[in-house]
Amino acid sequence: MGFGTRFVNRLLRPxxxxxxxxxxxxxxxPLPQGLSNINQELDRALLxxxxxxxxxxxxxxxxxxxxxxxxxxxxxxxxxxxxxxxxRLIEKAExxxxxxxxxxAVQAEGSALGxxxxxxxxxxxxxxxxxxxxxxxxxxxxxxxxxxxxxxxxNEKVRPEALRxxxxxxxxxxEVLMATLRQRAVVGMEGRLSHHGELAVxxxxxxxxxxxxxxxxxxxxxxxxxxxxRQREALNAFSAPVEHLMLSSPNAIAQPLLAPWREEVRESFxxxxxxxxxxLARHEQSLxxxxxxxxxxxLVTADxxxxxxxxxxxxxxxxxxxxxxxxxAPTMQLTLAAAQRAESLSxxxxxxxxxxxxxxxxxxxxxxxxxxAYAVTPAFFxxxxxxxxxxxxxxxxxxxPRAGRMFFCVSGLSVVFLLMAVQVLLPSVLGLWLPLxxxxxxxxxxxxxxxxxRIKRRARWFRIREARYWALQxxxxxxxxxxxxxxxxxxxxxxxxxxSVKWYYRIASALLDNNAPQKALPLWRxxxxxxxxxxxxxxxxxxxESALLPPEKxxxxxxxxxxxxxxxxxxxxxxxxxRSVLGHGGSGVVYQGYDPVISRDVALKTLNLNVFSxxxxxKVKDRFLTEVKTIGKLSHPNIVSVYDVGxxxxxxxxxxxxxxxxxxxxxxxxxxxxPIAEVYWIGLKVAEALTFAHQQNIVHCDxxxxxxxxxxESQEVKVTDFGIAKWLDxxxxxxxxxxxxxxxxxxxxxxxxxxTEQTD
Numbered sequence: 001m002g003f004g005t006r007f008v009n010r011l012l013r014p015x016x017x018x019x020x021x022x023x024x025x026x027x028x029x030p031l032p033q034g035l036s037n038i039n040q041e042l043d044r045a046l047l048x049x050x051x052x053x054x055x056x057x058x059x060x061x062x063x064x065x066x067x068x069x070x071x072x073x074x075x076x077x078x079x080x081x082x083x084x085x086x087x088r089l090i091e092k093a094e095x096x097x098x099x100x101x102x103x104x105a106v107q108a109e110g111s112a113l114g115x116x117x118x119x120x121x122x123x124x125x126x127x128x129x130x131x132x133x134x135x136x137x138x139x140x141x142x143x144x145x146x147x148x149x150x151x152x153x154x155n156e157k158v159r160p161e162a163l164r165x166x167x168x169x170x171x172x173x174x175e176v177l178m179a180t181l182r183q184r185a186v187v188g189m190e191g192r193l194s195h196h197g198e199l200a201v202x203x204x205x206x207x208x209x210x211x212x213x214x215x216x217x218x219x220x221x222x223x224x225x226x227x228x229x230r231q232r233e234a235l236n237a238f239s240a241p242v243e244h245l246m247l248s249s250p251n252a253i254a255q256p257l258l259a260p261w262r263e264e265v266r267e268s269f270x271x272x273x274x275x276x277x278x279x280l281a282r283h284e285q286s287l288x289x290x291x292x293x294x295x296x297x298x299l300v301t302a303d304x305x306x307x308x309x310x311x312x313x314x315x316x317x318x319x320x321x322x323x324x325x326x327x328x329a330p331t332m333q334l335t336l337a338a339a340q341r342a343e344s345l346s347x348x349x350x351x352x353x354x355x356x357x358x359x360x361x362x363x364x365x366x367x368x369x370x371x372x373a374y375a376v377t378p379a380f381f382x383x384x385x386x387x388x389x390x391x392x393x394x395x396x397x398x399x400x401p402r403a404g405r406m407f408f409c410v411s412g413l414s415v416v417f418l419l420m421a422v423q424v425l426l427p428s429v430l431g432l433w434l435p436l437x438x439x440x441x442x443x444x445x446x447x448x449x450x451x452x453x454r455i456k457r458r459a460r461w462f463r464i465r466e467a468r469y470w471a472l473q474x475x476x477x478x479x480x481x482x483x484x485x486x487x488x489x490x491x492x493x494x495x496x497x498x499x500s501v502k503w504y505y506r507i508a509s510a511l512l513d514n515n516a517p518q519k520a521l522p523l524w525r526x527x528x529x530x531x532x533x534x535x536x537x538x539x540x541x542x543x544x545e546s547a548l549l550p551p552e553k554x555x556x557x558x559x560x561x562x563x564x565x566x567x568x569x570x571x572x573x574x575x576x577x578x579r580s581v582l583g584h585g586g587s588g589v590v591y592q593g594y595d596p597v598i599s600r601d602v603a604l605k606t607l608n609l610n611v612f613s614x615x616x617x618x619k620v621k622d623r624f625l626t627e628v629k630t631i632g633k634l635s636h637p638n639i640v641s642v643y644d645v646g647x648x649x650x651x652x653x654x655x656x657x658x659x660x661x662x663x664x665x666x667x668x669x670x671x672x673x674x675p676i677a678e679v680y681w682i683g684l685k686v687a688e689a690l691t692f693a694h695q696q697n698i699v700h701c702d703x704x705x706x707x708x709x710x711x712x713e714s715q716e717v718k719v720t721d722f723g724i725a726k727w728l729d730x731x732x733x734x735x736x737x738x739x740x741x742x743x744x745x746x747x748x749x750x751x752x753x754x755x756t757e758q759t760d
Contacts, residue, residue, distance in 0.1 A: 014453035015397055018446050022393045025442055026386055035441065042437040043253050044325045046423045050375075051326040053428035061370030062347030063331040065363045066339045067354040080138040080181075080242075081174040086351070089339060090130060090180045128345050129277040130185040131269065131366075133247065133352030133359045137194075137240045138187060178241060186276060187244050188269030190358050193259060194244040200258055200265045205295040205314060205379060220382040221295060221314050245269040248365040250357035253325060253435070254377065255365045258293060258316035265316075267291055270366050273348055275301045278308055296379035310369065313377035319433040320368030321375070329367035375426075375433035388419075388439050392446055400450045401457070408454065412447035416440055464670070468494050474743050475503055481742045484510050485584070486706070488519055489665055496530045505535060512540065516584055517547035573604055573653045574646045588651075592658065595643075602643060603659070607652040621652055628654055634696060638689035640709070640720045659718040661711030668705065682710055685717035694757045703760050704744040 025031075031039070066089075068076070076083045132138075181187070205221045246259035247269050257271040267275070271291065278301055292300045293316055301308040312318055322329040339345065348366055352359030368374045395415075400408055419440050426432045471493040478487035487507045494500045504527055511520035524541045527534060570578045576593040583590040588606040595602055609617045632642040644655040664682070667674050674682075686708060693700060700707075702721060709718040742750065746759040 014449040014456070018396050018449050019393060021445065021449075022389050022442065025438065026389050031438075039437040039441055040251070040253070042440060043435050046420060046437070047253060047319065047325040047427075047433070050424045050427045050433075051321050053425065054321060055428070056321060056327070056373050057371050059330045059367065059371055061329075061367045063329065063363050063367045063370075064334060064339075064345060064347060064349045065331050065359060066334050066336055066349060066351045067356075067359075068336050068351055069354055072336060073353045076138075077134065077136050078139065081177060083177065085336060085340060086132075087177050087180070089345065089349070089351075090128070090177075090184065128184065129273055129280060129348050130181075131273050131348065131350045131362070132181075132185055132187045133350065133356060133362060134187050134189050134244065135353065135358075137189070137192075137244060138242055181242050184276065184280065186269060186272045187242050188247040188358075188362065189244045190247045190249065192244060193246055193266060194240045194242075199290065200267050201290050201292045202265050203292070203294045221379060245272050247358050248362045250361040254313065254315075254317040254319050254433075255361075256315070256317040257299060257310070257312055257369070265293070269362065270369055271299075271301070273366060274308060274369065277348060278302065310372075311376055313433075314379040314381065315377065318365075318369060318374040318376055319427075320365050321373045321427075322364040322368040322371075323361065329364050329371075329373075331363050331367060375431050377435065378432050381434055384434070385436075385439060388436075389442065392439070392443060396446045396450050400447075401453070408450075412443070412450075415443050415447075419443065460670075467670075472500055472503065475507065477742050479503065479507055479510065483741055484514060484516065485519070486704075486741055486743070488523070489668075489706070491523070493669070496526055501527070501531050501534055505537075508540065512544055512547070515547075517544040519584055520544050521548065570606075570651070573606070573648050573651065574644070574655075576602060576604055576653075576655060578604065593655065595655070601658045602655045603640075603657065605654045605656065609650045609652060621647065634693060634698065636689055636692045638685045638717050638719060639693065640718050656720075657718070659709040659711075659716075659720065660714070661709045661716065661718070664705035664708045664710055667710075678712075678715075681715065682708065682717050686719055689717075689719045690760050694760070699755050699757060700760050701749065701755055702741060702744070704741050706741075 030036075072085065076086065080086070245266070245268055246256075248255045255268075255270070257268050259266045259268045275291065289302045291302060293312070294300075295316070296314045297311075299310045299312045299316070301310070310318075321327065334342070336351075339349075348370075350359060350363050350366070352362075395411075400411070403411065419436050423434055423436045423440075426434060471490045475487045475490035475494065478484070478490060484507060488511065491500065491503055491507055494503075496504055504523055508520045508523035508527065511517070511523070521541070521544045524537060524544055527537045528541055532538065570591065572578060573591075573593065575597060576595055578591045578593055580592045581589055582592050582603065588608050591604040591606065593602045593604040594600075607620075609621060612620050628642055628645045632645075635641065640659055641657040642654060643657070646653055646655075666672060686703070690700065690703070700719070700721075703719075707719065707721045709720060710716070746755070748755060748759060
């Protein structure tokens with residue numbers, strides 16, 4: 001497995017994905033379109049459920065919706081100056097004086113938010129305020145005048161006086177219509193603004209509950225011009241004789257009362273309708289003064305004492321209870337023909353294309369704002385959302401991995417239902433709307449990733465437990481067979497607990513009794529650290545450390561048979577200089593040597609003849625030399641070559657090729673496993689070496705990870721101990737001992753039957 005694959009595997013771990021996903025949400029990174037749609041639909045469903053619990057006020061905002069046929073509507077867009085039907089509608093407006101004896105404006109009860117608002121004169125006395133929903137910028141071309149001129153040029157019978165009269169009437173109608181539109185009508189377009197218009201006075205939010213640097217405050221509470229202008233690239237400006245304002249979005253839950261344009265903040269179509277209505281109700285011919293938006297507090301429609309005060313969210317928007325997500329406002333629906341037949345119209349009148357979604361959404365938003373039937377997003381929502389996301393990370397990375405099965409299963413659903421309950425109940429309790437759909441969906445995604453991580457940890461735990469079980473079985477079998485080196489490798493993969501402590505003790509004792517204190521000492525120290533009160537561990541450690549003290553003189557051949565420690569300090573074997581110890585065996589040591597004759601590093605494998613009985617020493621030595629000479633004929637790049645054999649005192653030795661690398665036993669742990677491709681490569685090279693040996697009528701008989709040396713840098717594979725295990729088995733069998741590696745033996749070896757090539 002290459003570095004890139006390992007890096008991708010670590011990057012795709014569930015915990016890493018959780019941290020990256022939540023970090024993107026905190027940083028405000030754009031979400032995939034599918035996830036954004038899911039969040040919007042979830043917010044819409046929760047708002048629909050929340051409206052059922054809200055005590056809505058009585059409708060007091062008269063809104064009339066006039067549906068214009070497509071043919072008439074297209075003609076208006078082509079030349080608004082020729083919209084005779086629109087002019088006749090405006091002429092129906094009656095500027096009604098204030099009712100005689102009407103009480104002065106008084107303070108009315110606040111909305112669900114507890115904010116005191118100022119009432120106005122009775123709504124039935126308010127004159128007509130016309131709102132036109134345009135799909136394209138209105139054009140004031142001289143269409144009718146051009147037609148009259150064309151008619152006069154074609155038909156000379158037209159009298160000049162009649163032509164001049166018609167032209168004057170056309171110009172007069174156009175001027176009257178334009179003046180009336182500017183004074184009493186508001187034109188709106190979805191996603192676009194005209195260049196000219198009134199700006200809103202903005203007082204940025206200054207948090208009182210914490211002192212933040214200005215750039216942090218702008219990041220938490222951005223103005224619409226800094227946030228939405230980046231998200232809605234379609235919002236652009238154009239020039240037109242009449243100002244065009246931004247409409248309410250048909251699919252949006254939160255409706256902005258302020259529209260962004262460049263680095264400025266302008267009022268929206270709904271806010272302008274309210275301001276025009278307030279001005280006409282006060283018998284003012286000019287538009288009231290600029291609206292004032294105190295971010296995080298309220299929006300005042302004009303700078304005079306009786307101005308309308310609206311409680312809006314920190315981003316200048318409101319969440320209407322009227323609309324597709326809530327209930328439908330009691331608006332009057334008329335066709336253009338029915339509106340023309342009406343004696344008079346008053347209140348807010350909206351005109352748009354028949355079956356227009358923007359027309360319906362604007363009517364619902366206007367009625368909701370006029371009736372104060374809406375909720376707002378408070379200023380504490382942005383830091384609350386960040387806190388919830390951080391708590392979500394801590395919950396997923398530190399609580400869930402340590403939780404029990406029942407708590408793990410219940411906590412995910414509990415968190416989701418709690419967030420949904422808060423979002424549904426807050427509008428009815430406090431009049432606040434917290435758009436938590438993104439947090440709810442993030443919780444569901446994070447919980448799903450946590451479930452995946454738990455499944456992976458569970459599967460890994462089962463694999464580790466199974467591996468430890470079989471490692472303990474291997475340690476027991478190797479111990480009973482007398483193969484203590486393999487027993488050490490197996491027992492070290494088993495944690496020291498009540499089930500394995502006695503086997504740690506037995507294997508360490510066997511190593512110490514067989515003159516291998518260097519291998520036994522790590523086991524004794526581990527026993528002393530974890531179970532120091534178990535039997536005589538402290539005494540065994542002292543005994544092992546004493547055995548490892550360097551002797552004053554090299555050991556000499558004894559006069560009688562005895563067991564000699566295989567860690568004897570040898571300086572020279574034959575012509576070879578002994579430099580360091582490479583490893584230990586049950587009856588000898590493997591040294592790194594140097595051949596001064598040809599200046600070559602070699603591996604010196606020694607055999608302590610004192611391990612065998614006196615009557616078997618000569619037989620073992622003769623077979624040792626004979627077999628090694630036979631194996632020395634093997635010459636293959638994947639077989640360790642034998643250079644020389646000899647004897648010095650009671651030590652018989654073999655000089656062989658010094659293989660670079662490590663035995664495959666070093667790659668058996670979970671964190672050191674080799675990639676599958678390298679395992680196949682090693683298997684191929686081992687098979688080639690065995691095939692060559694079989695062609696020479698030699699069977700290895702002891703193929704195991706400890707006898708295969710692999711160098712990852714050069715990708716060199718070497719098979720060692722060719723033929724030695726076979727004659728050692730026969731020699732020790734005659735002395736009543738069991739040699740070899742039982743876990744790696746073929747059935748015929750365990751049964752004592754002759755071995756074949758298939759044995760390897």
